[in-house]
Amino acid sequence: MPHIVDQVSLGAIVQVRDRLLELQANGRAVLRLESGDPSFDIPIHVHEAMQQALLDGRTHYTASTGIPALRQAIYQKVTTENGLEISGPENVIVTNGGMHGLYIVFRALLDAGDEVILPDPMWTEIAENIRLAGGVPVRVCLRPETGYQYHPEDIAAAVTPRTRAIFVNTPHNPTGAVLRQPELEMIASIAERHDLTMVSDEAYEHVIFDGERHVSIGSLPAARDRTITVHSLSKTYAMSGLRLGYVIATDPIILERLKKLVRCTINGVNSVAQVGAAAAINGSQETTLAMAKEYQARRDILLSALNDAPYVEAFKPSGAFYLWARITPEWPGYQGAHDDWSMTNYLIDRSGIGSSPGSAFGPAGEGHIRFAFSCSTDQVRKAAKLLPAALESASA
């Protein structure tokens, strides 16, 4: 049996990024549509709060679960905005980004061999964090013909006696699909019927378009005491490099385990970033709304370019900042039934456009490609201009 860490990949997107950076170092113009890092600056009041924290010498260890002001701000936010019913800030654990939150949640939840149901395709790190915790990812295929929805009947069919949890992600990376309340209610009732926990990843809760509403599954009656929610400030406040996330849990055993895990992994998030996070959550949400508007405009620019391009069938995302497209079988670069690396490589070589091969997100992602529109609007515009002609000329 290989070492548990050897079962984790080094990441397809990292490979694409390395190639783009190498090209750039050699003087080529590149367009960074491969990964999801917001192009925006953090809100000014967050900047100021962190500067003040430095001036005040707030550079020492903090409580490992987070500073009281931040846990209180998060408690207020999740009870009023997300509709979670929790007893107080003691249900909040501040983490080093959502990624670290997910790592400790699966570690706290799973015993060796426990199964977790998750959508396929899915952001790579979910299956990997499940495996790192000794668990087994059980994938439920999302299909283009049904708008990449996470169907409750498919989830129910994947439940076995070893199932421990159902993982939910809305808005979804990589497809941008948003789960609405009726589907979430059905998923919650499956969890209730089989006495399962739900892990809800809401990293993109504020990147949502066309007036859609984000629903936290943990707010639904059937889900209330069986959901662990993972949030991130990376996308909401463009704070990706500051590494700030949080977990909401109500089960006392899980909470105790999470506390031990934060102590043993990070012993508290960067103190200055925590002060910034409290300012972000307590302050004006105008910049977050403005970013979502700008992402929607970028989505429309890129979607219209892909609709004009041959060999791709793009899905219109209702949230997150990714455009997911099926590569049609006519694609001349095809190197096998489900090849997708050929289009990613072709676009880098031909036009310096970064993307992610769909297979990076699981078997159902094969034959797909993902374009991130979190880079600047200018880069998105340039990519949109180049893409149709670049794909067109692939046939030549």
Ligand SMILES: Cc1ncc(COP(=O)(O)O)c(C=O)c1O
């Ligand atoms: C679905 C999903 N969940 C969680 C995260 C975690 O983000 P972070 O660790 O920056 O908070 C990401 C980041 O891309 C993501 O795509």
